[in-house]
Amino acid sequence: MTARGIGLVARQEIRTRLRTGRWKALLAAWFLTVNGLGLLFRLALEAGDDSADDRPGIPMFGGVLLGVLVLMLLVTPALSGQSINGDRERGTLATLQVTRLTPGEIALGKLAAAWGTGLVTLLLTLPVLLLPVAEGVISPIRAQAVLLVTGLLIGVVCAISQAWSAVLARSITSVLMSYITVFVLLAGTPVVYGIALQMTGEHRPTTYGGGYTVEHSERVWWLLAPNPVVVLADAAPRLPETEIVVGDEVIRRSPSSDPLGELSRSMRDIRQGERTSAAHAHGEAAVWPWGLAFDLALAAGAVVLTASRLRTPLYRVPRGVRVA
Template structure:
């Protein structure tokens, strides 16, 4: 693969995008959205010591969201769009190879997606200067975001070379992105609900029927006819119910781009063990889904609330669970690489067979 020819294809693609007014409109709208998010975040988290962490994670997640929404339109018609306008055939008769054409268009689409990250950099700097951010969090989030933008670009360019019509290839790219984002959530919810298991619940509660009228069991001191909390009669009941088994389908979330980004960032917790940003919130939820439900659950309502055992914090729940971001990233890379290779094979000339109505020159 010749780097000079690759750079030429990439330069042609980028110059076409730079000349488009719609490109600058998208970047401007994106900047306005970030300004609104920054204003709302700073006002919401101004009194919190973790405000900068939340703002930084919100900006990174917003960049990923907008990239997933816009990138299919930028890359989903990269190859078949040129074929439709009869500009692909003149390039194919030059010394440029098919692989260089497809890879060059992929690199151009990747750089175009990264332009949104460049627009967001001033806001990231503001979030960094506004508080103490862990350098590992910043580096990990930016690296994973850059890789995710490249994966979406590769999926779009690959499908644009496989599918004959630009409209269908753009729609197919959106379908793949929707399957990775929304589809994994739907499959996780439905799968966990379908795979249920029995759980025995044992409860002890106050016999409210035996309590004299007007008595508050939590404030009674034993004077008069009102017994103390320790003197109350308790009733124990046992019943069996079905609970979902999300621990058997949590791996479906591994390929979700937002889960990959959140799980790859090193978690930070406050003194109580709760996440300090949006990354930690998402990662903690996925880690908690890995824990199977207990076969037996008990609740003692005959114990004062102050003596009730506290629940485990998200940091404690994450102990003993496994990160999944590298598995999800590998799945995404396999999908993107497979579509790119398929696209190169479909674009290679001379072609043995072409779909009906395909324009050559």
């Protein structure tokens, strides 16, 4: 497997996508829609801003980025959900398989083309995302971190969608399964966590009779870790807390309008559960490394599965699918 072979397949895939003639209109529509909605969101924040402490650029950055992530995960399955079975249905996949290209080169080349298209789509959202950076309310390092994680998550979904395309014979079925997988990651993980949390309840009696139930979130926090929203929010460097001195007590106050930071603190509290907050203070309760590692391992497995389905000779052809 060589980089040259991967590049050849990727360039061929990109040329095929460009021949459709609709990509310019689709990218223009995406650019206008996302940036237009982001600016409208900013105007709404400025109109309803009654706080003297928080600046509208902070919630704008977090809110728009979370919205862009969800939209990108909904768009991404269409980029690679039919890259394998679509070519097989059209009878063009065999022309690649009879060349000296290896199955790994074909799989990675097609993935690179789909992932690259997704990254271009992400770049089109930069004007509205970098506005808070230009204003100085969001540091460039924080912006780079969240954009890098978002790009990796797009690649994960591309790899999973491509694997469904390699496993299933019909493109419409593979795209549907890709959307179901994204739904499970986004909405299924909180549901499973909520069910598992109820099972961790521990009854503790009180001195005066009766008792109360304590739920141990530290036992099941890992069920939420693969969620792309959780990974993104927890990976983003949080805004610094402000210290308020009240008598002899120092109170730490988090920025109240930072969606990413609020979600990150909530997740780290869930991981801590009833344990002391010392690890939280030193950043040892981070959730995103575990979640991102799981997602990347899932993507790696998807690529291996895709390559295995591209091996030749092919002894069994799905019914109704031509080879060439």
